[in-house]
Amino acid sequence: MERSVLVEMKKMSDNLGESFYFDVHITKDSATVQEYIDALNAFQETYMQSCLGCGNCCYTRVPLLSIDVWHYLREFPQLAQTEKPLHAFMSRYGEVVAAGETLDMQLAKKENGACIFLQEDDQACAGYSARGLACQTYFCLPESVLAKEIRSAVINQGIDELARAYLAEEGQDTSAYEKNAYWGKRSYNTVLLKDILPQEIWQKAFCCP
Ligand code: SF4
Numbered sequence: 446m447e448r449s450v451l452v453e454m455k456k457m458s459d460n461l462g463e464s465f466y467f468d469v470h471i472t473k474d475s476a477t478v479q480e481y482i483d484a485l486n487a488f489q490e491t492y493m494q495s496c497l498g499c500g501n502c503c504y505t506r507v508p509l510l511s512i513d514v515w516h517y518l519r520e521f522p523q524l525a526q527t528e529k530p531l532h533a534f535m536s537r538y539g540e541v542v543a544a545g546e547t548l549d550m551q552l553a554k555k556e557n558g559a560c561i562f563l564q565e566d567d568q569a570c571a572g573y574s575a576r577g578l579a580c581q582t583y584f585c586l587p588e589s590v591l592a593k594e595i596r597s598a599v600i601n602q603g604i605d606e607l608a609r610a611y612l613a614e615e616g617q618d619t620s621a622y623e624k625n626a627y628w629g630k631r632s633y634n635t636v637l638l639k640d641i642l643p644q645e646i647w648q649k650a651f652c653c654p
Pocket residue numbers: 495496497498499500501502503583584585
């Protein structure tokens with residue numbers, strides 16, 4: 446079946462020689478965020494045998510999106526069943542960082558800077574089955590400007606919706622946030638890329654096969 450999200454390896458030549466990067470395009474109006482994640486995962490499996498499993502990317506800021514947290518909460522029913530599940534999760538596994546008038550939502554870190562879910566004996570992810578969109582869409586290969594813009598928009602809107610829902614859970618002021626396409630959604634299958642991406646990015650990303 447034809448993919449709705451294409452991730453392609455591209456070659457670039459300059460004075461320093463040849464190098465590779467990846468690019469992303471969307472071929473169907475109906476493409477979902479889950480299909481974007483799946484396309485990147487499939488690309489990694491095909492081309493990224495060189496991932497060293499070094500875990501370095503697990504020592505950087507790991508953004509959390511609203512749907513990521515709902516996925517994690519399925520793994521932690523004791524937190525999901527509390528009165529304020531988002532607060533219960535964020536106080537145990539997340540970090541809320543004030544960024545001007547908005548909030549940045551991240552996975553918590555240990556004292557040494559490692560992600561809260563990184564097992565340091567074998568550098569494996571203890572939360573692998575529920576790992577979030579940022580983890581599933583990152584790999585060590587340069588990306589096109591467009592690929593970067595798509596990923597940033599998909600992540601930033603998810604962070605904003607988590608921040609909005611987190612504040613709303615305690616009845617706090619959410620006026621810094623407009624409801625976006627993640628609002629009320631618990632699955633990436635139900636969120637369309639065309640509803641997430643700003644028009645100028647969508648126009649560059651959407652190409653008919
Ligand atoms: S994606 Fe890169 S930083 Fe992360 S484990 Fe693989 S090689 Fe290491």
